[in-house]
Amino acid sequence: MAENKKMVEAITPINEDFTQWYTDICLKAELVDYSTVKGCTILRPYGYAIWENITHLLDARFKATGHENVAMPMLIPEGLLLKEADHVEGFAPECAWITMGGAEKLEERMCVRPTSETLFCDHWSHVLHSYRELPMKYNQWCSVMRWEKTTRPFLRTREFWWQEGHTIHETADEAIAETEQQLNTYADFCEQQLNIPVLKGQKTDKEKFAGAVATYTIEAMMHDGKALQSGTSHYFGDGFSKAFDVTFAGRDNTLQHPFQTSWGMSTRIIGAIIMTHGDDEGLILPPAIAPYQVVIVPVAAHKAGVLEKAEELRAALAEKYRVKLDDSDNSPGWKFSQWEMKGVPLRVEIGPKDIEKGQCVIVRRDTREKLFTPLETLDEVIAQQLDALGKNLYERAKQNREERTYTATAMDEIIDISESKTGYIKTMWCGDLACEEMMKEKAGVSSRCIPFVQEHLSDTCPCCGKPASKMVVWGKAY
RNA sequence: CGGGGUAUAGCGCAGAUGGUAGCGCGCUGCGUUCGGGACGCAGAGGCCUUGAGUUCAAAUCUCAAUACUCCGACCA
Numbered sequence: 214m215a216e217n218k219k220m221v222e223a224i225t226p227i228n229e230d231f232t233q234w235y236t237d238i239c240l241k242a243e244l245v246d247y248s249t250v251k252g253c254t255i256l257r258p259y260g261y262a263i264w265e266n267i268t269h270l271l272d273a274r275f276k277a278t279g280h281e282n283v284a285m286p287m288l289i290p291e292g293l294l295l296k297e298a299d300h301v302e303g304f305a306p307e308c309a310w311i312t313m314g315g316a317e318k319l320e321e322r323m324c325v326r327p328t329s330e331t332l333f334c335d336h337w338s339h340v341l342h343s344y345r346e347l348p349m350k351y352n353q354w355c356s357v358m359r360w361e362k363t364t365r366p367f368l369r370t371r372e373f374w375w376q377e378g379h380t381i382h383e384t385a386d387e388a389i390a391e392t393e394q395q396l397n398t399y400a401d402f403c404e405q406q407l408n409i410p411v412l413k414g415q416k417t418d419k420e421k422f423a424g425a426v427a428t429y430t431i432e433a434m435m436h437d438g439k440a441l442q443s444g445t446s447h448y449f450g451d452g453f454s455k456a457f458d459v460t461f462a463g464r465d466n467t468l469q470h471p472f473q474t475s476w477g478m479s480t481r482i483i484g485a486i487i488m489t490h491g492d493d494e495g496l497i498l499p500p501a502i503a504p505y506q507v508v509i510v511p512v513a514a515h516k517a518g519v520l521e522k523a524e525e526l527r528a529a530l531a532e533k534y535r536v537k538l539d540d541s542d543n544s545p546g547w548k549f550s551q552w553e554m555k556g557v558p559l560r561v562e563i564g565p566k567d568i569e570k571g572q573c574v575i576v577r578r579d580t581r582e583k584l585f586t587p588l589e590t591l592d593e594v595i596a597q598q599l600d601a602l603g604k605n606l607y608e609r610a611k612q613n614r615e616e617r618t619y620t621a622t623a624m625d626e627i628i629d630i631s632e633s634k635t636g637y638i639k640t641m642w643c644g645d646l647a648c649e650e651m652m653k654e655k656a657g658v659s660s661r662c663i664p665f666v667q668e669h670l671s672d673t674c675p676c677c678g679k680p681a682s683k684m685v686v687w688g689k690a691y
Numbered sequence: 692c693g694g695g696g697u698a699u700a701g702c703g704c705a706g707a708u709g710g711u712a713g714c715g716c717g718c719u720g721c722g723u724u725c726g727g728g729a730c731g732c733a734g735a736g737g738c739c740u741u742g743a744g745u746u747c748a749a750a751u752c753u754c755a756a757u758a759c760u761c762c763g764a765c766c767a
Binding site for chain 1: 724726727758760761764765766767
């Protein structure tokens with residue numbers, strides 16, 4: 214009977230307690246497990262498979278735009294880190310330090326990389342000679358460590374996996390163009406492949422990366438209206454290259470400093486996928502990165518011919534899609550719930566009745582709509598439905614963002630919105646740090662970005678009343 | 692790092708007033724089932740987070756530590 218069915222692995226309803234829902238999904242969809250190492254989580258096979266798909270897609274994009282992969286040491290001697298003042302100030306508080314080598318105390322302690330700008334600069338100072346060698350466009354896939362105080366799967370762990378791109382260029386214009394190009398790469402990847410709409414813009418000075426001249430960001434809005442910075446791209450000018458004495462002989466044979474960029478996307482993006490698309494049944498994965506795009510569930514698998522037919526379908530579909538045939542002993546109902554929890558975009562059910570009729574049932578994860586599909590057209594219907602599902606995820610997320618985006622021109626209006634709703638608040642801003650801090654104090658929101666696409670909402674800053682020409686998007690962030 | 696909460700089997704929990712452990716799920720085996728989280732029978736599984744106290748006796752009381760978790764601050 215339904216009422217005494219043990220709802221194994223049931224998750225917290227999304228609208229009851231969003232953070233608990235999120236944690237439930239991370240654990241019950243078997244993406245991560247907590248580690249006995251404080252502050253660290255383990256990426257389990259299913260979670261890692263998502264990250265692998267992300268890395269493959271991004272890596273191909275980076276290579277297509279002329280970037281090369283490298284591997285740097287994971288340790289940074291303190292002396293290197295100290296060379297760029299703003300950078301140290303930003304990162305030193307969250308560095309993990311190595312002070313012993315075996316039984317010997319080190320002459321100079323080393324930190325586990327929190328990011329690798331300093332290592333790249335040090336390397337470039339050795340290998341760069343001439344403008345002919347520029348640009349150098351490097352990327353590395355690695356993990357980094359930041360001594361965070363609290364742990365949330367994907368969103369905040371001491372060690373996390375990412376890629377960090379680092380480039381140097383002959384001119385500032387080229388470096389700025391690189392920064393923009395990479396931000397656009399992230400934005401396009403999010404929108405086209407993760408089906409997450411993003412807002413592109415520039416970070417305020419308060420929010421920008423330690424040591425950067427300018428930081429650009431893509432901001433995504435989660436189901437609950439909070440923002441998540443999903444990718445970032447920095448322009449450094451020649452600050453680091455001066456600090457690290459990176460020089461080259463220019464076209465006019467004078468010694469010059471190159472202009473630098475860096476950009477990164479991390480496993481945090483998996484948190485964005487979960488919190489943007491998931492629902493009460495669990496995860497919903499964008500087809501482009503789902504470990505399995507299709508799961509085949511045989512019904513009455515013990516009956517003659519069913520498993521064979523299911524395997525036949527699997528083999529045929531596997532030529533084009535990532536497919537899983539679940540031939541375990543669990544009941545069909547259990548499998549339905551399990552794979553919904555894990556967010557597989559499409560489920561194909563095949564049983565004796567279907568085989569008789571030469572059809573199967575396709576069930577969409579996002580709408581749970583059932584489509585009785587003749588086997589001859591299965592391939593094209595799957596392609597069509599995967600595509601439609603991705604588009605639907607994007608549209609749903611976009612609609613949520615639109616519904617949760619508010620405009621305000623006065624402080625009391627801002628406070629009223631921030632107390633009653635969660636989402637983006639668009640306002641004008643005079644550019645003063647004091648007003649940005651006041652927004653945090655009075656309304657509890659931080660600036661997410663100064664969007665590239667600007668609107669003129671009013672003439673004055675709602676905080677101080679002085680003339681304001683920039684529009685800023687504010688919000689609560691993960 | 693500040694404020695709350697939690698710590699007993701793999702997971703979720705029960706274990707008033709102290710007497711050294713139990714339930715559900717899961718797991719293993721066999722059988723019956725199979726179109727939305729199946730069922731029967733038989734099993735395996737616990738230094739009650741750690742360390743000090745109080746006591747004849749501590750999962751239970753006291754103190755401390757550690758970890759996890761939620762809410763802030765900080766970050767990708």
